[in-house]
Amino acid sequence: MLRPTVKDIAKNAGVSLATVDRVLNGRPGVRKSTIDAVFKTIDEIGYVRDVGAANLARRREYKLVFVLADGDSQSSAAVENKINEIISGPSTERTVLEVIKAPEGDLHKVANILNSLRKKNYDGVAIMAPETPLVRDAILHLKEAGVSVVTLVSDIPDSGRDHYVGIDNVAAGRIAGFLMSRFLGQQGGKVLVTSGSMRLRDSVERRLGFDSYILDKNQPVNALATVEGHDSIEILTNAVSNALLLHPDIRGFYSVGAGIPALLALLRGTERMESAIVIAHDLTPQTREGLENETIDAVIAQNVGHMVRSAIRVLKAVSDGSQIDPAQELIRIDIVLKENLFNWS
Amino acid sequence: MLRPTVKDIAKNAGVSLATVDRVLNGRPGVRKSTIDAVFKTIDEIGYVRDVGAANLARRREYKLVFVLADGDSQSSAAVENKINEIISGPSTERTVLEVIKAPEGDLHKVANILNSLRKKNYDGVAIMAPETPLVRDAILHLKEAGVSVVTLVSDIPDSGRDHYVGIDNVAAGRIAGFLMSRFLGQQGGKVLVTSGSMRLRDSVERRLGFDSYILDKNQPVNALATVEGHDSIEILTNAVSNALLLHPDIRGFYSVGAGIPALLALLRGTERMESAIVIAHDLTPQTREGLENETIDAVIAQNVGHMVRSAIRVLKAVSDGSQIDPAQELIRIDIVLKENLFNWS
DNA sequence: TCCTACATGAGTTACGTACCTCATGTCTAT
DNA sequence: ATAGACATGAGGTACGTAACTCATGTAGGA
Numbered sequence: 158m159l160r161p162t163v164k165d166i167a168k169n170a171g172v173s174l175a176t177v178d179r180v181l182n183g184r185p186g187v188r189k190s191t192i193d194a195v196f197k198t199i200d201e202i203g204y205v206r207d208v209g210a211a212n213l214a215r216r217r218e219y220k221l222v223f224v225l226a227d228g229d230s231q232s233s234a235a236v237e238n239k240i241n242e243i244i245s246g247p248s249t250e251r252t253v254l255e256v257i258k259a260p261e262g263d264l265h266k267v268a269n270i271l272n273s274l275r276k277k278n279y280d281g282v283a284i285m286a287p288e289t290p291l292v293r294d295a296i297l298h299l300k301e302a303g304v305s306v307v308t309l310v311s312d313i314p315d316s317g318r319d320h321y322v323g324i325d326n327v328a329a330g331r332i333a334g335f336l337m338s339r340f341l342g343q344q345g346g347k348v349l350v351t352s353g354s355m356r357l358r359d360s361v362e363r364r365l366g367f368d369s370y371i372l373d374k375n376q377p378v379n380a381l382a383t384v385e386g387h388d389s390i391e392i393l394t395n396a397v398s399n400a401l402l403l404h405p406d407i408r409g410f411y412s413v414g415a416g417i418p419a420l421l422a423l424l425r426g427t428e429r430m431e432s433a434i435v436i437a438h439d440l441t442p443q444t445r446e447g448l449e450n451e452t453i454d455a456v457i458a459q460n461v462g463h464m465v466r467s468a469i470r471v472l473k474a475v476s477d478g479s480q481i482d483p484a485q486e487l488i489r490i491d492i493v494l495k496e497n498l499f500n501w502s
Numbered sequence: 503m504l505r506p507t508v509k510d511i512a513k514n515a516g517v518s519l520a521t522v523d524r525v526l527n528g529r530p531g532v533r534k535s536t537i538d539a540v541f542k543t544i545d546e547i548g549y550v551r552d553v554g555a556a557n558l559a560r561r562r563e564y565k566l567v568f569v570l571a572d573g574d575s576q577s578s579a580a581v582e583n584k585i586n587e588i589i590s591g592p593s594t595e596r597t598v599l600e601v602i603k604a605p606e607g608d609l610h611k612v613a614n615i616l617n618s619l620r621k622k623n624y625d626g627v628a629i630m631a632p633e634t635p636l637v638r639d640a641i642l643h644l645k646e647a648g649v650s651v652v653t654l655v656s657d658i659p660d661s662g663r664d665h666y667v668g669i670d671n672v673a674a675g676r677i678a679g680f681l682m683s684r685f686l687g688q689q690g691g692k693v694l695v696t697s698g699s700m701r702l703r704d705s706v707e708r709r710l711g712f713d714s715y716i717l718d719k720n721q722p723v724n725a726l727a728t729v730e731g732h733d734s735i736e737i738l739t740n741a742v743s744n745a746l747l748l749h750p751d752i753r754g755f756y757s758v759g760a761g762i763p764a765l766l767a768l769l770r771g772t773e774r775m776e777s778a779i780v781i782a783h784d785l786t787p788q789t790r791e792g793l794e795n796e797t798i799d800a801v802i803a804q805n806v807g808h809m810v811r812s813a814i815r816v817l818k819a820v821s822d823g824s825q826i827d828p829a830q831e832l833i834r835i836d837i838v839l840k841e842n843l844f845n846w847s
Numbered sequence: 848t849c850c851t852a853c854a855t856g857a858g859t860t861a862c863g864t865a866c867c868t869c870a871t872g873t874c875t876a877t
Numbered sequence: 878a879t880a881g882a883c884a885t886g887a888g889g890t891a892c893g894t895a896a897c898t899c900a901t902g903t904a905g906g907a
Contacts, residue, residue, distance in 0.1 A: 160893095162892095162893055162894085163893070163894065164893085172855075172856085173855065173856045173857070174856085174857085174858090175855070175856060175857075175858090175897095176854085176855060176856075178894080178895070178896075179854095179855090181894090181895090182894095182895070182896085184896090186853070186854060186855080187854070187855080188853090188854060188855090191854080191855085206893090206894080207558070207892090207893050207894070208554075209553075209554030209555070209557060209558055209596075209893085209894095210554070210558050210862090210892070210893035210894045210895090211893075211894050211895070212554060212862090212894090213552070213554055213555050213558065213861095213862045213863065213864090213892095213893080213894075213895095214861075214862055214893075214894040214895040214896080215862080215894080215895055215896085216861085216862060216895095242829075251554075325844075325845075328841070328842060328844065328845070331841050332839065332841045332842050334841075335839055335840075335841045339684065339685060340684060342687050342688075343687075370841070460834070462829055462830065466830070484587075484807055484847050485807065485811070487845065487847070489805070489836070489842075489845045489846070490842050490845055491834070491836070492837040492839075492842070494677065494680055494837075495680075496673070496676050496677045496679075496680045496715070497673060497677050497834075497835050497837070499670075499673065500670075500673070500832070500834045500835055501834070502829050502832070505863095507862095507863060507864085508863070508864065509863085517885075517886085518885065518886045518887070519886085519887085519888090520867095520885070520886060520887075520888090521884085521885060521886075523864080523865070523866075524884095524885090526864090526865090527864095527865070527866085529866090530883095531883070531884060531885080532884070532885080533883090533884060533885090536884080536885085551863090551864080552862090552863050552864070554863085554864095555862070555863035555864045555865095555892090556863075556864050556865070557864090557892090558862095558863080558864075558865095558891095558892045558893065558894090559863075559864040559865040559866080559891070559892055560864080560865055560866085560892080561865095561891085561892060848907100849906105849907090850905105850906090850907085851904100851905090851906085851907100852903105852904090852905090852906100853902100853903085853904090853905105854901100854902080854903080854904100855900105855901085855902075855903095856899100856900085856901075856902090857898100857899090857900080857901100858897100858898085858899090858900100859896100859897080859898080859899105860895100860896090860897085860898105861894100861895085861896090861897105862893105862894090862895090863892105864891100864892090865890100865891085865892090866889105866890090866891090867888100867889085867890085867891105868887105868888090868889085869886100869887090869888090869889105870885100870886085870887080870888105871884100871885085871886075871887100872883100872884080872885075872886090873882100873883085873884075873885095874881105874882090874883080874884095875880105875881090875882085875883100876879100876880095876881090876882100877878100877879090877880090877881105
């Protein structure tokens with residue numbers, strides 16, 4: 158038979174349309190027993206709400222905002238581009254998207270922005286920001302105000318966020334460990350791990366995963382202490398230079414976060430570049446170029462388009478309390494090599 | 503301002519609602535100059551049709567059918583499972599899905615099935631079948647009958663299909679070549695390429711890509727002639743056995759299509775298993791297990807869930823002549839290792 | 848017994864679009 | 878000049894749901 162409608166519920170349950178409507182939309186004035194009866198019929202006849210018609214009727218518009226505030230301008234730029242692509246693209250189904258960028262490194266500003274959002278009755282907020290107590294509190298407040306919240310790329314646990322949209326960074330680090338081991342071969346060697354800043358949770362988790370793989374598998378890889386840039390290219394460059402002098406026998410480089418251009422600049426031209434294995438995270442113009450000219454051997458990435466679309470879907474679903482498809486929302490860890498680079502846009 | 507509606511078009515263009523409607527839905531009885539004027543205003547005010555409302559009004563139901571007819575029961579089983587998951591899942595948005603499986607290897611049957619679909623007024627057909635003249639003609643006839651058609655997993659060019667939903671198999675083969683070279687290391691070695699059947703276009707293309715990588719990059723890899731199973735496990739087993747006897751120094755195995763269980767059964771227990779590199783295609787229960795117990799080193803896969811959803815989206819879009827988002831419909835080549843196996847469901 | 852609180856029914860309007868009918872206006876060919 | 882063809886306007890109904898009003902029914906407490 159045709160797809161059942163509210164009328165079918167009313168008929169089968171022996172109640173009026175108005176009562177069905179009250180039950181479906183959680184309005185008061187219905188006896189418990191009647192509510193149960195209605196739900197029972199819904200189950201029996203297999204009614205599913207026509208979301209299109211419902212949205213039409215309630216003139217629903219989802220107001221969503223992306224707050225981008227991580228230190229690494231490259232990866233948040235990729236996210237921003239994707240959002241703008243979606244905004245300007247066709248078929249923005251009852252969704253109004255907005256992007257707010259926080260000045261790099263200013264974490265008080267981030268919290269202020271989040272707090273200011275409470276008053277503007279947004280339906281959902283997607284946050285890409287370092288994990289700090291201020292930010293965590295701001296998220297808690299947003300949740301109290303009834304706003305849906307997801308964290309993007311880097312999770313902020315215990316903040317009450319509804320969902321984390323991004324890859325499992327520990328697992329990503331393990332994959333880096335696997336690739337590094339394989340690419341270095343049986344002889345293994347020293348590996349330098351670099352990071353733009355270890356303040357972002359994802360960097361820390363990736364390093365953790367990398368080490369745990371090396372340890373678990375008992376690989377002949379000697380991973381040196383993380384060289385950190387503290388959000389400054391200069392500091393990173395100096396630190397890497399020192400490490401290179403100190404360890405002339407480094408055979409591999411693993412960049413867990415930003416700072417790949419600085420690293421490549423130091424390596425370029427040296428005879429080390431030829432033989433060294435370089436593994437990085439996130440597809441940016443720089444890492445893309447690195448893959449193309451074979452200065453980078455592998456990039457561990459996440460599909461930014463999928464992430465942004467997933468964030469939107471999840472925020473909408475949380476907003477109207479409907480289910481999400483976990484399989485569809487799982488962000489996969491992608492391994493990008495020169496050979497499948499064309500696959501990513 | 504609010505999202506513009508047909509009324510806004512009418513007002514701004516200085517015509518009546520009826521005329522706008524005639525233009526939008528391509529009905530006759532409108533002067534060319536008026537049509538142009540209407541489209542001009544649509545452009546100016548940025549009107550986009552509310553698909554939800556439109557579908558509601560036209561009581562549209564998309565009747566789609568998946569015809570699965572490849573020889574490899576494993577990979578079509580994965581597709582079938584995904585479809586059933588979607589069917590039984592929530593929110594089947596005005597879409598009626600159906601699956602028709604053709605008996606393995608019976609290609610006349612496949613063509614018959616496709617031809618019989620013409621009468622049943624389906625909106626779209628997704629086909630996963632070998633490329634034969636009969637099948638190609640059947641697709642041409644379907645297109646003539648106004649049915650949307652996409653090919654799945656393995657393309658059928660020159661059939662007039664609207665879209666191919668699947669990975670670039672030549673590129674997938676190249677990636678296999680890259681991984682094989684890397685994993686074998688500088689010493690290289692002999693590689694046996696196996697295939698359940700070379701009748702499927704994807705197998706041929708993968709082999710092609712594999713060879714072209716080895717050749718282009720001048721790798722020390724010696725890829726032997728493809729050992730084919732002609733859709734029979736027994737034949738494949740015998741052929742592989744012979745090859746193993748003939749070449750005791752094989753260091754790598756690349757399975758471009760079905761038949762991985764037979765291959766692993768032969769290798770298991772031999773000392774060769776320890777050192778040999780095995781690369782396969784498609785995540786099936788068998789390849790998954792192989793990754794887990796480390797008998798398989800890498801699997802080149804395609805996200806089946808994404809493929810099925812993409813096929814549905816594309817068929818719908820073609821059916822009502824709307825645009826698709828190429829970036830969203832691009833099926834990526836996934837590299838699955840033991841370390842990121844958990845990512846795939 | 849009557850009043851009140853609450854449960855329910857009946858009905859209406861709106862959302863944006865599709866599709867239909869009927870009336871009227873305008874131009875062209877004869 | 879007039880018929881006929883064609884272009885357009887005006888208006889209605891329907892789709893499935895949300896949100897509302899108003900009337901009626903019923904049970905329990907005073």
